[in-house]
Amino acid sequence: MSLPTTFNAFRIHDDDQGYRSGIERVSLDDLSPGEVVVKAAYSSVNFKDALAGTGKGKILRRFPLVGGIDVAGHVVASTDPRFREGDAVLTTGCGLSETRDGGYSEYVRLEGQWVIALPDGLDLRESMVLGTAGFTAALALLRMTENRQTPDLGPLAVTGATGGVGSLALDIFSRAGFEVHAVSGKTDQADYLKAIGATEVVGRDALATTRPMESTRFGGGLDNVGGPMLASLLAQTAPYGNVASAGLAASHALDTTVMPFIIRGVSLLGVASAGTARDIRETVWQRLASDWKPRHLDRICTRVVGLAGLPGVFDTMLEGGSFGRTLVDFQAA
């Protein structure tokens, strides 16, 4: 297939003119090397994309780079024997918009080792409503269940519940048979949170504690927020429950004690979606396409933008105003 000489990409610079990002015309040769060239159909907006696009987080390790940690589309050229023209594929994380040009580009060039064939059971749009957010929620559940998390330990708490990772975690965890409690500052969104899987909605402040341990309230949980919220969750987790730490929407700090670990055997599990090994990546995507596939993707996809709409989304997200997932559709204006 013939490619256009130049195409649109959302590119991020940091040089003597300052930190800036926006749409530019680029050519394939401008992009990081890779064996697989993909015509992008969809990407998504994650908190990390907002940090990268605005410069409010230290995400890019070199400049300039195309932004976007997710992408899905069709292969247009490949020197990797695993992929052929026309294949539907996706990539999340794996250095995109950190060390390599990312997914906010009409054409992307990817390393074959990080390209995942779209699994049966998902279409390209669904795969990017999920994106890094859904992958992270499912990876957290995989880690928790591998460490013997079962529904009988008690409900799983999900903090930052109205956000992308949070919303998808509610849906995935409930589909997997867990009772799920949404922890959110947006209690006016209780109907939404219950519609996508929460059995209870708990206000942000209701969990607050300064004691090293509290009465157990949860079997475990997924924390997207960090800071005192994560410390509170650990203090209220049942014996041998698991708390997965994924996010820092409120704070990257963690001030806690060893008590939950040494008295209740609670485990704090790290979730680092970008650096996940390929075999685990394939397992997670297979689960997302089958028994863990969220049932409410259309409800959770609350916004669709084109590349030009990205800056407006970034600011809202970093102000804590996110709600569900924002899909990037390359056909949208």
Ligand SMILES: C=CC(=O)SCCNC(=O)CCNC(=O)[C@H](O)C(C)(C)COP(=O)(O)OP(=O)(O)OC[C@H]1O[C@@H](n2cnc3c(N)ncnc32)[C@H](O)[C@@H]1OP(=O)(O)O
């Ligand atoms: C979808 C995922 C997410 O949303 S995760 C949340 C978003 N991510 C962040 O907000 C992280 C942003 N990073 C930082 O704030 C900083 O890098 C830091 C606080 C983690 C460390 O900053 P500092 O300025 O103290 O040091 P360096 O940036 O030089 O890093 C120290 C050391 O760590 C290595 N490193 C940093 N980031 C990454 C990364 N993303 N992947 C792999 N390794 C990373 C870095 O290379 C340095 O190691 P060295 O061996 O010295 O090279």
Ligand SMILES: NC(=O)C1=CN([C@@H]2O[C@H](COP(=O)(O)OP(=O)(O)OC[C@H]3O[C@@H](n4cnc5c(N)ncnc54)[C@H](O)[C@@H]3O)[C@@H](O)[C@H]2O)C=CC1
């Ligand atoms: N470890 C990993 O691999 C990954 C980590 N993340 C992290 O998870 C977090 C959530 O990411 P997304 O869902 O994409 O973002 P999002 O913006 O969609 O969701 C963030 C959620 O946190 C809430 N929030 C914001 N400020 C808060 C505060 N001060 N206190 C309590 N809640 C607050 C928001 O209301 C929203 O519900 C981010 O910190 C992101 O960096 C996301 C994906 C992968």
